[in-house]
Amino acid sequence: MVRGRISGLSVRDVRFPTSLGGHGSDAMHTDPDYSAAYVVLETDAGDGLKGYGITFTLGKGTEVVVCAVNALAHHVLHKDLKDIVGDFRAFYRQLTSDGQLRWPLWKLLVDMDPRTLLSCIDFRYITDVLTEEEAFEILQKGQVGKKEREEQMLVQGYPAYTTSCAWLGYSDDTLKQLCTEALKDGWTRFKVKVGADLQDDIRRCRLIRNTIGPEKTLMMDANQRWDVPEAVEWMSKLAEFKPLWIEEPTSPDDILGHAAISKALVPLGIGVATGEQCHNRVIFKQLLQAKALQFLQIDSCRLGSVNENLSVLLMAKKFEIPVCPHAGGVGLCELVQHLIIFDFISVSASLTNRMCEYVDHLHEHFKYPVVIEKASYMPPKDAGYSTEMKEDSVKKHQYPDGEVWKKLLAARGN
Amino acid sequence: MVRGRISGLSVRDVRFPTSLGGHGSDAMHTDPDYSAAYVVLETDAGDGLKGYGITFTLGKGTEVVVCAVNALAHHVLHKDLKDIVGDFRAFYRQLTSDGQLRWPLWKLLVDMDPRTLLSCIDFRYITDVLTEEEAFEILQKGQVGKKEREEQMLVQGYPAYTTSCAWLGYSDDTLKQLCTEALKDGWTRFKVKVGADLQDDIRRCRLIRNTIGPEKTLMMDANQRWDVPEAVEWMSKLAEFKPLWIEEPTSPDDILGHAAISKALVPLGIGVATGEQCHNRVIFKQLLQAKALQFLQIDSCRLGSVNENLSVLLMAKKFEIPVCPHAGGVGLCELVQHLIIFDFISVSASLTNRMCEYVDHLHEHFKYPVVIEKASYMPPKDAGYSTEMKEDSVKKHQYPDGEVWKKLLAARGN
Numbered sequence: 001m002v003r004g005r006i007s008g009l010s011v012r013d014v015r016f017p018t019s020l021g022g023h024g025s026d027a028m029h030t031d032p033d034y035s036a037a038y039v040v041l042e043t044d045a046g047d048g049l050k051g052y053g054i055t056f057t058l059g060k061g062t063e064v065v066v067c068a069v070n071a072l073a074h075h076v077l078h079k080d081l082k083d084i085v086g087d088f089r090a091f092y093r094q095l096t097s098d099g100q101l102r103w104p105l106w107k108l109l110v111d112m113d114p115r116t117l118l119s120c121i122d123f124r125y126i127t128d129v130l131t132e133e134e135a136f137e138i139l140q141k142g143q144v145g146k147k148e149r150e151e152q153m154l155v156q157g158y159p160a161y162t163t164s165c166a167w168l169g170y171s172d173d174t175l176k177q178l179c180t181e182a183l184k185d186g187w188t189r190f191k192v193k194v195g196a197d198l199q200d201d202i203r204r205c206r207l208i209r210n211t212i213g214p215e216k217t218l219m220m221d222a223n224q225r226w227d228v229p230e231a232v233e234w235m236s237k238l239a240e241f242k243p244l245w246i247e248e249p250t251s252p253d254d255i256l257g258h259a260a261i262s263k264a265l266v267p268l269g270i271g272v273a274t275g276e277q278c279h280n281r282v283i284f285k286q287l288l289q290a291k292a293l294q295f296l297q298i299d300s301c302r303l304g305s306v307n308e309n310l311s312v313l314l315m316a317k318k319f320e321i322p323v324c325p326h327a328g329g330v331g332l333c334e335l336v337q338h339l340i341i342f343d344f345i346s347v348s349a350s351l352t353n354r355m356c357e358y359v360d361h362l363h364e365h366f367k368y369p370v371v372i373e374k375a376s377y378m379p380p381k382d383a384g385y386s387t388e389m390k391e392d393s394v395k396k397h398q399y400p401d402g403e404v405w406k407k408l409l410a411a412r413g414n
Numbered sequence: 415m416v417r418g419r420i421s422g423l424s425v426r427d428v429r430f431p432t433s434l435g436g437h438g439s440d441a442m443h444t445d446p447d448y449s450a451a452y453v454v455l456e457t458d459a460g461d462g463l464k465g466y467g468i469t470f471t472l473g474k475g476t477e478v479v480v481c482a483v484n485a486l487a488h489h490v491l492h493k494d495l496k497d498i499v500g501d502f503r504a505f506y507r508q509l510t511s512d513g514q515l516r517w518p519l520w521k522l523l524v525d526m527d528p529r530t531l532l533s534c535i536d537f538r539y540i541t542d543v544l545t546e547e548e549a550f551e552i553l554q555k556g557q558v559g560k561k562e563r564e565e566q567m568l569v570q571g572y573p574a575y576t577t578s579c580a581w582l583g584y585s586d587d588t589l590k591q592l593c594t595e596a597l598k599d600g601w602t603r604f605k606v607k608v609g610a611d612l613q614d615d616i617r618r619c620r621l622i623r624n625t626i627g628p629e630k631t632l633m634m635d636a637n638q639r640w641d642v643p644e645a646v647e648w649m650s651k652l653a654e655f656k657p658l659w660i661e662e663p664t665s666p667d668d669i670l671g672h673a674a675i676s677k678a679l680v681p682l683g684i685g686v687a688t689g690e691q692c693h694n695r696v697i698f699k700q701l702l703q704a705k706a707l708q709f710l711q712i713d714s715c716r717l718g719s720v721n722e723n724l725s726v727l728l729m730a731k732k733f734e735i736p737v738c739p740h741a742g743g744v745g746l747c748e749l750v751q752h753l754i755i756f757d758f759i760s761v762s763a764s765l766t767n768r769m770c771e772y773v774d775h776l777h778e779h780f781k782y783p784v785v786i787e788k789a790s791y792m793p794p795k796d797a798g799y800s801t802e803m804k805e806d807s808v809k810k811h812q813y814p815d816g817e818v819w820k821k822l823l824a825a826r827g828n
Contacts, residue, residue, distance in 0.1 A: 063484075064482045064485050068478045125664060125668060127644075229542055251538075251696045254700065256699075260542070280667060282668045285670075286667075
């Protein structure tokens with residue numbers, strides 16, 4: 001049983017100057033500095049229990065997130081952990097964000113009995129598509145074969161795809177070299193950024209398809225660049241390269257727009273993937289109702305809290321839409337692997353058309369970085385949600401006073 | 415022509431302890447302290463030109479907005495006003511929020527030629543329902559009779575309804591007394607808060623309907639309290655009191671849910687009103703596409719910027735849905751009157767089923783408060799967007815060091 005009270009909270013602004021190398025660039029985000037608001041909770045428990053949390057940002061504005069964390073701190077400070085664990089739903093309703101308890105997260109979720117797990121979820125606004133009883137039935141069915149699926153995960157891991165080969169800012173030579181290396185490392189699924197220039201896209205997609213061959217899986221990602229008719233037109237020009245999906249073809253808020261695009265792309269055999277910018281379960285509910293996506297991409301930070309993600313995983317199961325999480329950034333791979341491994345073991349029970357994004361980036365700053373073997377995520381066995389950063393990395397990248405930023409800012413000042 | 419550069423920006427946290435009187439309470443917000451992040455821009459123009467802006471909040475978290483303003487300050491600081499005015503759209507795309515120029519705003523918009531006005535709008539993501547050319551046609555049609563409508567506004571004002579009589583926290587006696595007084599003052603349209611308790615709602619709605627009589631207009635507001643099926647069921651029980659609309663029946667993000675509720679309430683003669691929480695034009699686009707609302711409620715602060723509101727007014731015109739702005743809070747009446755007066759003169763050209771919310775509250779803190787005559791908003795003639803607060807009010811309510819808060823916080827400490 002958990003013991004102790006939350007006795008302290010610190011939050012820090014940590015930034016990695018990724019824009020210097022063009023990493024992470026896409027049609028909309030030309031120079032992101034991958035960054036995070038990094039939270040450490042202290043407790044007065046005898047064993048020195050601590051909690052860690054991050055939210056990913058693109059650099060500018062992290063101080064606003066830091067400020068928001070401080071604004072919410074009173075919801076957790078001096079709280080008894082027993083009271084939080086004793087009524088998760090009530091605690092959740094107090095918060096925009098969330099605290100995660102016990103360790104590791106995927107195993108905690110897998111081992112929770114269905115009723116306890118459901119008690120974490122706020123069903124307000126989604127009962128028209130998923131009631132608590134329906135969710136209970138889904139979880140009950142998920143008990144069958146659970147042990148075997150957990151074993152399978154521990155041995156084989158969860159299938160991943162790579163986004164590291166084809167950022168928009170990379171040269172053709174770099175694209176080709178990275179794809180070739182990835183193939184050697186066992187990768188079979190690749191994502192390419194598109195949407196800035198059509199002729200450019202055609203050239204790059206042809207290069208990649210030729211390099212990886214016709215049997216490997218290729219996905220495309222427009223990062224919200226197009227209007228609805230433009231998306232359909234553009235993708236009809238890229239269909240010859242046989243993409244499995246087009247990701248974020250238009251505004252992430254445009255449910256009906258995604259539905260129109262989905263419908264128009266059926267004859268071309270291209271699915272629509274979206275979700276990394278969806279801020280709550282109500283948006284996902286509608287994307288499912290409107291048949292607006294064929295691949296659902298949760299994000300562990302954007303979709304505030306584990307709790308909110310649980311409701312989305314259950315709705316996706318009801319609609320039989322595969323969940324293929326968004327990852328990358330800072331720590332998103334570390335976090336979301338827990339959710340998708342839980343999804344496989346307890347909810348979806350399937351790997352068909354399912355895979356988790358992977359980006360080979362910034363993992364070295366984490367105390368418990370992801371482990372990838374044969375292009376699969378190996379389930380973490382260390383404590384927590386894999387959020388803890390190395391103290392040295394935090395110190396160096398703290399903004400604006402860490403040594404990395406001090407140097408960079410001084411150089412810019414000259 | 416505008417001259418000068420933006421030479422300084424200050425932002426302050428100003429809070430009014432409205433929760434002490436139960437003002438503003440509804441089914442979801444039981445104790446709001448109406449507050450604002452208050453921004454003052456200074457210029458180096460010879461005439462001492464200044465700019466003012468606020469964003470309304472419910473108290474807690476205003477410091478986060480203050481922090482966000484500071485994060486965006488670099489977009490405006492040291493900018494030449496000519497460069498901003500010279501390419502509004504480019505400037506707008508840099509910002510989440512917006513600066514408003516020249517004075518008063520409604521008159522500036524009314525006098526802008528259609529092409530210049532359109533150049534303020536970002537059509538990305540809405541061309542599937544409204545192209546720039548269609549918008550141009552709407553504005554061209556709006557030129558006919560414009561002079562007469564401006565004259566009409568200056569003489570008669572824009573029709574208002576009152577929300578001040580029936581907050582959820584008011585006693586029956588207070589309700590009755592306030593409705594009676596409002597009738598004497600010439601009010602003919604009333605809104606009542608519902609959604610916390612059905613029997614309570616029935617009693618209060620009966621009391622109000624009996625007090626105002628069968629001919630006056632009654633609206634109901636649930637402030638997002640219900641799930642979709644619950645909303646339909648609940649409103650079928652309140653239909654006998656003949657509400658014109660039910661406002662925010664469920665999650666503000668639930669476009670398809672609002673469409674389902676709208677459809678179900680048609681036989682009862684009740685419309686659905688929503689929009690005060692909609693954060694961008696893409697959400698409004700879908701609400702219109704899905705026939706999810708019969709009354710569209712823009713909010714001058716929530717829907718970031720004047721520019722974004724312009725695109726929504728034009729889409730509403732295309733779909734022939736009346737715009738009935740949300741107001742109240744701190745300064746929302748002062749701001750949104752500009753938008754709806756512009757809408758009448760240049761876009762909708764109609765008052766049918768149209769009215770602007772009014773709450774009799776906190777206007778005394780503004781340098782140019784709204785003027786209500788015979789239950790109508792009289793067009794402001796003073797400079798700007800009517801946002802400037804009295805310096806003394808700001809000083810007293812600055813959080814946490816203003817005299818009002820110093821006293822309150824000290825008292826709570828005891």
